[in-house]
Amino acid sequence: MPILAATGRDRIARSEGGSGSGEEENPARVTDVAVRLVQLTKRFGGDTTGKRVATYVDGAKADDTFLAVDHIDLEVRDGEFFSLLGPSGCGKTTTLRMIGGFEQPTSGLIELKGEDVSWLPAYQRNVNTVFQNYALFPHLTVFENVAFGLRRRKVADADIKQRVGDMLELVELPGYERRKPGQLSGGQAQRVALARALVNKPAVLLLDEPLGALDLKLRKQMQVELKRIQQEVRITFIYVTHDQEEAMTMSDRIAVMNKGKYEQLGDPEVLYERPQTRFVAGFLGVSNLLRATPDGPVDGYAVYRLADATAVRVPQQLVQGESGPVAIGVRPEKIRLSEAKADVAPGLNRLAGVISDASYLGVSTQYIVSLAGGGSVTVYEQNVERATKSELWTAGESVQLTWVPEHSFVVADEGSASNAAQEDLS
Amino acid sequence: MTTATTTYAGTRTRTPVGRRLGRGIGRRLLPGFTALAIGYLLIPIVVMILFSFNDYQGKFNFIWNGFTLKAWEAPLAWPGLPDALKLSLTIAALSTLFATLLGTMIGLALTRYQFRGRGLINGLIFLPMASPEIVLGASLLTLFINISLGAGITPPGLGFLPKTALSLGFTTILIAHIMFNISYVVVTVKARLSGFDRRLEEAAMDLGANEWTTFWKVTFPLIFPGILAAALLAFSLSIDDFVITNFVSGTSLTFPMWVYSVIRNALPAQINVIGSAIFLVAVGGVALATLIQGRAPRFSR
Numbered sequence: 257m258p259i260l261a262a263t264g265r266d267r268i269a270r271s272e273g274g275s276g277s278g279e280e281e282n283p284a285r286v287t288d289v290a291v292r293l294v295q296l297t298k299r300f301g302g303d304t305t306g307k308r309v310a311t312y313v314d315g316a317k318a319d320d321t322f323l324a325v326d327h328i329d330l331e332v333r334d335g336e337f338f339s340l341l342g343p344s345g346c347g348k349t350t351t352l353r354m355i356g357g358f359e360q361p362t363s364g365l366i367e368l369k370g371e372d373v374s375w376l377p378a379y380q381r382n383v384n385t386v387f388q389n390y391a392l393f394p395h396l397t398v399f400e401n402v403a404f405g406l407r408r409r410k411v412a413d414a415d416i417k418q419r420v421g422d423m424l425e426l427v428e429l430p431g432y433e434r435r436k437p438g439q440l441s442g443g444q445a446q447r448v449a450l451a452r453a454l455v456n457k458p459a460v461l462l463l464d465e466p467l468g469a470l471d472l473k474l475r476k477q478m479q480v481e482l483k484r485i486q487q488e489v490r491i492t493f494i495y496v497t498h499d500q501e502e503a504m505t506m507s508d509r510i511a512v513m514n515k516g517k518y519e520q521l522g523d524p525e526v527l528y529e530r531p532q533t534r535f536v537a538g539f540l541g542v543s544n545l546l547r548a549t550p551d552g553p554v555d556g557y558a559v560y561r562l563a564d565a566t567a568v569r570v571p572q573q574l575v576q577g578e579s580g581p582v583a584i585g586v587r588p589e590k591i592r593l594s595e596a597k598a599d600v601a602p603g604l605n606r607l608a609g610v611i612s613d614a615s616y617l618g619v620s621t622q623y624i625v626s627l628a629g630g631g632s633v634t635v636y637e638q639n640v641e642r643a644t645k646s647e648l649w650t651a652g653e654s655v656q657l658t659w660v661p662e663h664s665f666v667v668a669d670e671g672s673a674s675n676a677a678q679e680d681l682s
Numbered sequence: 683m684t685t686a687t688t689t690y691a692g693t694r695t696r697t698p699v700g701r702r703l704g705r706g707i708g709r710r711l712l713p714g715f716t717a718l719a720i721g722y723l724l725i726p727i728v729v730m731i732l733f734s735f736n737d738y739q740g741k742f743n744f745i746w747n748g749f750t751l752k753a754w755e756a757p758l759a760w761p762g763l764p765d766a767l768k769l770s771l772t773i774a775a776l777s778t779l780f781a782t783l784l785g786t787m788i789g790l791a792l793t794r795y796q797f798r799g800r801g802l803i804n805g806l807i808f809l810p811m812a813s814p815e816i817v818l819g820a821s822l823l824t825l826f827i828n829i830s831l832g833a834g835i836t837p838p839g840l841g842f843l844p845k846t847a848l849s850l851g852f853t854t855i856l857i858a859h860i861m862f863n864i865s866y867v868v869v870t871v872k873a874r875l876s877g878f879d880r881r882l883e884e885a886a887m888d889l890g891a892n893e894w895t896t897f898w899k900v901t902f903p904l905i906f907p908g909i910l911a912a913a914l915l916a917f918s919l920s921i922d923d924f925v926i927t928n929f930v931s932g933t934s935l936t937f938p939m940w941v942y943s944v945i946r947n948a949l950p951a952q953i954n955v956i957g958s959a960i961f962l963v964a965v966g967g968v969a970l971a972t973l974i975q976g977r978a979p980r981f982s983r
């Protein structure tokens with residue numbers, strides 16, 4: 257499983273305290289790195305940078321410090337669509353602003369294409385930003401907004417005209433040159449902001465929740481658009497969002513951030529199928545987490561016992577060496593429901609339960625199933641075999657839940673009291 | 683009431699009678715009140731302009747005698763008037779320049795930076811506006827006299843000045859005018875800056891503009907309407923000031939002081955002419971400012 261191997265490596269690279277294991281395995285990759293963060297840290301509020309940030313956080317005392325970004329090691333590959341995903345306040349914007357040059361790191365390094373830019377001012381970095389509120393210059397026309405960066409570099413007028421025109425073409429706003437930002441809709445302003453950044457052909461484009469202010473429909477449309485544009489211009493995108501669906505839709509790789517660190521980094525599928533922490537499991541989609549204790553291996557499978565002693569099997573290679581109590585995770589769509597007494601194929605994990613709630617969602621039906629051993633589990637069933645009202649499971653019916661052991665994942669149990677927690681923090 | 687009801691009957695049948703009645707009265711009273719209020723504000727100015735065209739007899743331009751352009755043809759034809767006007771315009775121009783420059787910088791510093799004593803300065807800025815002019819005038823006079831005599835309470839650090847440097851006259855008037863103008867400039871500029879989105883400056887730097895270029899290409903154009911408004915205000919405050927100037931001017935005469943000095947013996951139509959001219963320039967300036975302000979972009983987006 258090459259995918260797993262990759263995640264494993266990322267995990268090691270993350271958890272090391274300075275031994276730098278990520279790079280030496282594959283030195284050829286170094287040249288392909290667009291941005292490298294080394295132990296990047298930002299502490300607000302203290303005077304670690306000589307600057308005292310008075311009371312940004314409500315109620316903070318002058319000498320309270322706050323670790324917004326906590327020793328992050330990260331490599332963003334050339335040409336990839338990379339997302340920083342995490343809940344509000346986890347440090348995404350701060351990380352991005354340090355890369356852009358708007359915030360000085362408390363410690364650590366920022367390398368851009370192999371060059372240390374940690375102390376360069378924003379205007380000397382070959383990086384451009386799409387700001388969350390767009391920050392278009394209200395006194396300049398769309399043309400002059402987009403031309404702003406080129407004019408600073410003293411590009412010839414004819415050239416500017418050409419490139420701005422091309423760029424407005426790319427973002428599908430040709431003919432808008434003479435409008436002022438005040439005369440644009442949100443979606444159009446968004447495109448101008450994108451054009452204004454991309455026209456400079458930066459090594460890396462930083463986007464801070466660029467779609468946050470748009471309505472849902474426009475947001476979906478712009479997600480596709482952004483991905484298309486990224487593939488067309490082949491510039492590295494670092495995209496910040498708190499919306500897991502958005503990150504999953506667009507990204508080549510995602511780092512899931514929590515409290516100033518990232519908990520896991522990988523392809524969207526890997527993050528979804530093999531979350532390594534309780535937080536990641538809960539933040540991306542819905543997870544059923546069942547508290548369990550290990551009960552030794554049996555032919556390639558690790559066996560775990562739930563609270564009521566039901567055995568659950570997980571392929572040995574999915575277990576990362578957690579020895580204490582763990583939580584077995586399984587996604588709601590991976591679980592099959594069948595009659596309580598029906599025969600099931602051997603080798604499947606099997607639990608008994610009672611339907612406590614059914615909601616018909618059209619494409620699927622969502623069931624909440626109370627387990628015999630306590631707690632409850634969410635199950636999504638495609639409305640294929642059962643679709644009409646009479647065919648669907650109804651509350652009160654006894655069922656058994658089955659799933660393929662390979663569809664499980666194991667995360668360390670962080671002492672959460674609930675047996676089967678459904679965490680949908682997004 | 684009947685008229686109101688019939689006029690509205692066709693279109694707004696559902697409007698309650700009471701509200702219709704209220705609106706009917708409002709419709710006729712409001713313009714009346716508005717006209718009265720505007721008249722109240724404008725009639726003195728109309729009188730001033732009107733009497734600048736008066737064919738007055740003798741020394742006092744009090745009684746309407748008929749239309750003439752003779753005062754407008756010789757607007758400076760009184761002894762002392764050209765000098766006073768020149769002094770006032772020079773002082774106004776210079777104090778506007780310095781006060782706008784300093785005030786803008788203070789305004790920027792106060793909105794941009796966190797520093798010790800910022801709150802205190804924010805409060806102190808209002809003091810010159812809040813103090814009665816007579817207090818400022820008297821204290822400035824005392825200060826200047828002490829400095830020029832090299833005695834008493836010369837503030838530390840000013841001892842190096844030659845004793846004549848601050849003898850009452852042009853310099854002291856200018857210093858006083860800059861002093862009281864700064865507050866107004868700071869307050870006006872700060873108001874414009876308070877809505878300023880710092881991310882616009884970050885965006886400029888992101889696109890390769892250094893601090894200097896960012897200021898001139900982004901910050902300045904966006905706060906310019908505020909600076910212009912501040913400058914106009916400063917100019918009009920300076921050209922008009924009597925109380926403080928009277929204390930610190932020594933033997934110099936500014937235009938308002940000259941007017942005060944002549945009206946005991948005469949009321950020349952030239953006063954009306956100069957007054958009208960200043961008024962027209964001011965109206966022009968305000969119109970210009972409104973035009974720019976009106977076209978000034980909003981900060982957002």
Ligand SMILES: Nc1ncnc2c1ncn2[C@@H]1O[C@H](COP(=O)(O)OP(=O)(O)O)[C@@H](O)[C@H]1O
Pocket residue numbers: 300301309312313322324342343344345346347348349350351
């Ligand atoms: N200038 C600042 N001064 C003090 N604390 C800050 C400052 N900027 C951000 N923070 C804090 O750092 C944390 C991370 O902020 P941020 O990077 O904006 O999070 P995110 O973008 O993930 O929502 C937050 O708790 C925030 O309150």
Ligand SMILES: [Mg+2]
Pocket residue numbers: 345348349350
């Ligand atoms: Mg943010």
